[in-house]
Amino acid sequence: MKKQKQLIEEATIMFASDSGGGSQIIGTQMTEASAIAGNDVATLPDYPAEIRAPAGSLAGISGFQLRFSSLTIHTPGDICDVLVAMNPAALKVNIDKLKPNGVLIVDIDNFAQRNLRLAGYNSNPLEDDSLTRFQVIPVELTRLTREALKDTDLTQREIDRCKNFYALGMVCWMYNRPMDYAFQWLKEKFATKPQYIEANTLALKAGNIYCEATEQFATSYEIKPAKFAPGKYRNIEGNMATALGLVAASQKAGLQLVYGSYPITPASTILHELARYRNFGVKTMQMEDEIAAVGVAIGAAFSGALGVTGSSGPGIALKAEAINLAMIAELPLVVCNIQRAGPSTGMPTKTEQADLLQMFYGRNGESPLPIIATSRPSDCFETVYEACRIAIKYMTPVIFMSDLYVAFGAEPWLIPKVSDLPAIDVDFPTDTDGFEPYLREEVTLARPWAIPGTPGLEHRIGGLEKADISGNVSYDPDNHEQMVHLRAEKVARIVEDIPPTEIFGESRAELLVLSWGGTYGAVRTAVEHKQAEGESVSHVHLRYLNPLPKDLGEVMKGFKRVLIPELNLGQLRQLIRAEYLIDAIGLNKIQGQPFHIFEVESKINELLRGDV
Amino acid sequence: MKNRTSSSIPLAVQTLTKQDFTADQDVRWCPGCGDYSILAQTQRILPDLGIPKEDFVFISGIGCSSRFPYYMNTYGFHTIHGRAPTIASGVKAANPDLSVWVITGDGDALSIGGNHFIHLMRRNFDINMLLFNNRIYGLTKGQYSPTSEQGKKTYSTPMGSIDNPFNPISLALASGATFVARSLDRDPAHLRGVIKAAFEHKGTSFVEIYQNCNVYNDGAFFTYTEKETKADNTVFLEHDEPLVFGKDADKGICLNGFKPEVVSLTDGAHTPDALITHDQFAEDRTLAYFLSRMTEAPGLPHPIGIFRSVENPCYEGMMTEQINAAKEQMGEGDLEALLNAGDTWGVE
Numbered sequence: 001m002k003k004q005k006q007l008i009e010e011a012t013i014m015f016a017s018d019s020g021g022g023s024q025i026i027g028t029q030m031t032e033a034s035a036i037a038g039n040d041v042a043t044l045p046d047y048p049a050e051i052r053a054p055a056g057s058l059a060g061i062s063g064f065q066l067r068f069s070s071l072t073i074h075t076p077g078d079i080c081d082v083l084v085a086m087n088p089a090a091l092k093v094n095i096d097k098l099k100p101n102g103v104l105i106v107d108i109d110n111f112a113q114r115n116l117r118l119a120g121y122n123s124n125p126l127e128d129d130s131l132t133r134f135q136v137i138p139v140e141l142t143r144l145t146r147e148a149l150k151d152t153d154l155t156q157r158e159i160d161r162c163k164n165f166y167a168l169g170m171v172c173w174m175y176n177r178p179m180d181y182a183f184q185w186l187k188e189k190f191a192t193k194p195q196y197i198e199a200n201t202l203a204l205k206a207g208n209i210y211c212e213a214t215e216q217f218a219t220s221y222e223i224k225p226a227k228f229a230p231g232k233y234r235n236i237e238g239n240m241a242t243a244l245g246l247v248a249a250s251q252k253a254g255l256q257l258v259y260g261s262y263p264i265t266p267a268s269t270i271l272h273e274l275a276r277y278r279n280f281g282v283k284t285m286q287m288e289d290e291i292a293a294v295g296v297a298i299g300a301a302f303s304g305a306l307g308v309t310g311s312s313g314p315g316i317a318l319k320a321e322a323i324n325l326a327m328i329a330e331l332p333l334v335v336c337n338i339q340r341a342g343p344s345t346g347m348p349t350k351t352e353q354a355d356l357l358q359m360f361y362g363r364n365g366e367s368p369l370p371i372i373a374t375s376r377p378s379d380c381f382e383t384v385y386e387a388c389r390i391a392i393k394y395m396t397p398v399i400f401m402s403d404l405y406v407a408f409g410a411e412p413w414l415i416p417k418v419s420d421l422p423a424i425d426v427d428f429p430t431d432t433d434g435f436e437p438y439l440r441e442e443v444t445l446a447r448p449w450a451i452p453g454t455p456g457l458e459h460r461i462g463g464l465e466k467a468d469i470s471g472n473v474s475y476d477p478d479n480h481e482q483m484v485h486l487r488a489e490k491v492a493r494i495v496e497d498i499p500p501t502e503i504f505g506e507s508r509a510e511l512l513v514l515s516w517g518g519t520y521g522a523v524r525t526a527v528e529h530k531q532a533e534g535e536s537v538s539h540v541h542l543r544y545l546n547p548l549p550k551d552l553g554e555v556m557k558g559f560k561r562v563l564i565p566e567l568n569l570g571q572l573r574q575l576i577r578a579e580y581l582i583d584a585i586g587l588n589k590i591q592g593q594p595f596h597i598f599e600v601e602s603k604i605n606e607l608l609r610g611d612v
Numbered sequence: 613m614k615n616r617t618s619s620s621i622p623l624a625v626q627t628l629t630k631q632d633f634t635a636d637q638d639v640r641w642c643p644g645c646g647d648y649s650i651l652a653q654t655q656r657i658l659p660d661l662g663i664p665k666e667d668f669v670f671i672s673g674i675g676c677s678s679r680f681p682y683y684m685n686t687y688g689f690h691t692i693h694g695r696a697p698t699i700a701s702g703v704k705a706a707n708p709d710l711s712v713w714v715i716t717g718d719g720d721a722l723s724i725g726g727n728h729f730i731h732l733m734r735r736n737f738d739i740n741m742l743l744f745n746n747r748i749y750g751l752t753k754g755q756y757s758p759t760s761e762q763g764k765k766t767y768s769t770p771m772g773s774i775d776n777p778f779n780p781i782s783l784a785l786a787s788g789a790t791f792v793a794r795s796l797d798r799d800p801a802h803l804r805g806v807i808k809a810a811f812e813h814k815g816t817s818f819v820e821i822y823q824n825c826n827v828y829n830d831g832a833f834f835t836y837t838e839k840e841t842k843a844d845n846t847v848f849l850e851h852d853e854p855l856v857f858g859k860d861a862d863k864g865i866c867l868n869g870f871k872p873e874v875v876s877l878t879d880g881a882h883t884p885d886a887l888i889t890h891d892q893f894a895e896d897r898t899l900a901y902f903l904s905r906m907t908e909a910p911g912l913p914h915p916i917g918i919f920r921s922v923e924n925p926c927y928e929g930m931m932t933e934q935i936n937a938a939k940e941q942m943g944e945g946d947l948e949a950l951l952n953a954g955d956t957w958g959v960e
């Protein structure tokens with residue numbers, strides 16, 4: 001049969017199966033293969049709330065969305081071109097994400113009565129008319145995999161677990177992806193279980209050959225490499241980049257990294273990652289709770305290490321009192337808040353950015369802290385590095401904000417050269433002459449980082465109000481007011497380190513879209529689209545939230561209106577309104593899901609047409 | 613980081629005095645408070661420990677007792693309620709060469725900090741904890757604490773407390789503490805001895821100190837600390853010695869099944885051979901636990917002294933071992949290589 005090969009710009013694929021069905025694995029494989037082939041990639045894993053919900057149930061569906069492109073992209077895509085659904089529940093959960101006329105590959109062997117019922121289908125969607133708007137490709141995935149692996153020594157159960165690689169083989173064929181990367185990965189992954197290497201390799205090849213042979217697949221697609229700035233790249237997940245940024249900062253500063261944490265989604269993978277770097281002297285400490293986790297980081301900072309703690313909203317709430325201690329003790333500390341959907345336990349496997357005001361105000365007393373937020377997986381490294389730099393330079397805790405969408409997403413990352421990373425200067429005083437624990441550096445207002453073990457600099461710190469300069473306990477009213485002002489002033493002065501605001505687009509226009517955190521990709525793409533249509537709209541994405549860049553007020557004056565899209569009820573908007581008395585408009589979504597590009601676009605349309 | 617061992621003590625260290633450990637701040641405890649004695653004994657014993665002043669770090673939580681670091685002319689950190697063990701763990705993890713001390717109260721360590729307490733005990737950092745047990749919340753002006761006896765009437769329990777109290781020694785032992793001792797604010801020599809032994813023990817050392825709060829719980833421990841009653845109501849634990857007590861050393865403790873019992877040494881029925889012989893170095897903590905339970909049993913004397921002292925690997929030492937092993941296996945971390953690890957590709 002003559003097969004066609006068609007050149008296309010980009011594709012978005014969704015793999016969906018029971019959790020444990022291997023969607024995450026093959027999604028990652030396809031991502032790596034596409035990245036290595038030179039495409040720009042963006043991913044969105046969608047984990048179920050239950051670890052192993054009953055097989056075939058809606059609650060247990062795990063999805064992995066992947067977009068790869070010959071153009072520069074910022075999001076994993078609003079809508080999919082291909083959906084690979086391993087059972088009826090996977091179909092039901094994800095069918096709304098498939099575009100009209102999109103390709104739907106299903107394992108028909110899993111569409112028996114029982115599974116249909118579990119997914120809540122009254123009739124088989126493959127047999128009624130409900131899927132006619134798609135190109136449905138039913139494949140006997142289970143039977144074909146069993147057939148392909150019948151000569152192996154594996155049990156039927158083990159064979160069935162190779163189905164995901166059969167599906168991966170098919171998708172590799174569809175997009176002309178070499179399978180070498182997957183072969184190599186299998187060899188490393190199952191180094192001690194060669195029978196699994198063989199079986200999965202067979203399944204992968206069989207899936208590929210199946211597409212070549214059957215008439216169901218007439219066309220395969222080719223996607224040319226994207227244009228990237230020159231340099232060396234790797235594909236990276238947000239949390240992985242955050243972990244690397246912390247190691248890099250500690251190495252550049254010449255400090256030990258002590259990371260205290262207590263497992264919580266979506267922060268845990270930072271702990272897992274850092275735990276592998278003992279050869280960098282990294283001391284990860286999994287503690288009894290989040291308070292202990294921040295406690296060890298503070299203790300380590302007092303001892304002269306780079307102390308870092310990481311958690312998500314509920315854990316950060318527990319840490320608040322200790323963070324405040326580090327604030328008044330004026331010790332460097334980095335607190336990573338990888339946000340998830342709240343309130344309370346909320347939706348632990350879903351994304352949101354509703355902790356901003358918690359980070360600003362969630363501590364008793366006047367407790368100003370610098371806050372910076374990352375925007376995308378490839379930005380985590382630099383942003384958390386910057387958090388460490390500020391913490392050490394200004395002797396203050398710094399809050400680094402990320403979110404689940406960024407933490408678990410992956411994209412190509414231009415690997416920086418170590419020599420190009422900003423210097424982080426550490427000065428442990430040893431001179432006893434005129435030493436005072438709260439005598440401040442003139443420009444930064446940082447107090448000296450005098451560490452235990454230094455002869456002659458013995459001193460006491462703590463959470464009681466400090467007398468200016470001496471640091472002794474003081475209840476003096478004027479001193480208290482002065483100290484409150486000094487601590488605020490110190491954080492305010494960080495503004496001098498913030499580069500001028502980058503405006504994407506004209507600096508004078510009808511509309512400015514102002515965003516922060518993980519919404520970057522959707523907002524930037526929406527603005528790109530509108531600009532391409534000739535609309536008068538620009539974009540500013542904030543990394544520094546406290547303090548805000550000093551030119552931001554001026555920048556906003558160049559626009560008739562300011563739109564602030566957020567995955568919360570308008571927290572940055574409230575801050576911007578209060579700070580600049582600007583009637584900023586909100587676009588707010590609180591569904592545990594990132595923005596779709598079209599959602600931002602339609603809000604821009606609405607505002608530019610003036611019919612609000 | 614400096615690397616000091618006790619064998620390389622600078623000469624100057626040996627000439628330190630109590631005065632060197634006294635900070636310039638006024639001590640703000642109520643006159644007559646047992647905390648004064650504990651402070652004085654600590655300041656007196658520190659010069660004898662053979663390490664430079666700058667290597668001591670005192671870390672406390674919140675409470676009257678936790679004011680302690682302000683009065684010590686060493687590095688100190690007055691932290692937040694209940695959390696001193698966590699901050700001390702961070703200090704020790706980051707710099708194992710420091711001599712780290714946690715100062716805490718019965719409320720601080722066992723109420724709000726109860727979780728950190730048990731975990732500090734099991735991790736076995738080389739940290740010394742002095743718990744000032746006055747069986748009351750002093751700083752907040754007299755509410756019952758987790759060591760207050762049931763039925764205690766306080767501002768928050770006008771009809772008497774209905775909580776069962778903790779026995780700190782039992783709790784520490786059950787949590788796996790490798791050094792567990794009890795001493796008395798009103799027995800300076802004993803207190804100094806126990807503090808020194810705690811310091812010398814490698815691993816977490818837990819010392820409960822009966823401390824009189826003369827304002828909110830006056831005389832809580834007088835039965836065990838005052839001359840008239842002390843001898844008949846306490847038994848001082850000495851390693852390898854039988855448990856003998858009483859004004860005239862006329863009573864002893866022997867085990868009847870699982871129950872410690874007081875026997876007379878003058879009635880001819882019992883000789884010291886029949887008594888429990890204390891073994892503070894026993895790896896098994898059962899005996900120490902039996903002894904700790906005597907505190908609760910009516911008619912039995914309160915054991916004072918070292919219940920348990922065994923050497924186990926320390927957390928910070930094992931951390932260092934892992935780091936060394938990782939460096940050996942993978943080589944010293946190379947940042948450039950780390951950033952460039954995995955599958956990379958170049959763009960011209």
Ligand SMILES: Cc1ncc(C[n+]2csc(CCOP(=O)(O)OP(=O)(O)O)c2C)c(N)n1
Nearest residue numbers: 674675676677693717718719720749750751
């Ligand atoms: C988070 C928090 N909760 C409550 C308090 C109030 N508080 C301070 S000290 C204390 C109890 C201290 O009792 P204890 O540890 O026995 O110390 P003592 O004063 O008896 O030495 C309490 C409840 C506090 N400082 N912080």
Ligand code: SF4
Nearest residue numbers: 642645676750825826
């Ligand atoms: S209240 Fe009690 S414990 Fe506190 S200082 Fe006064 S006497 Fe001591």
Ligand SMILES: [Mg+2]
Nearest residue numbers: 717718746748
């Ligand atoms: Mg108390």
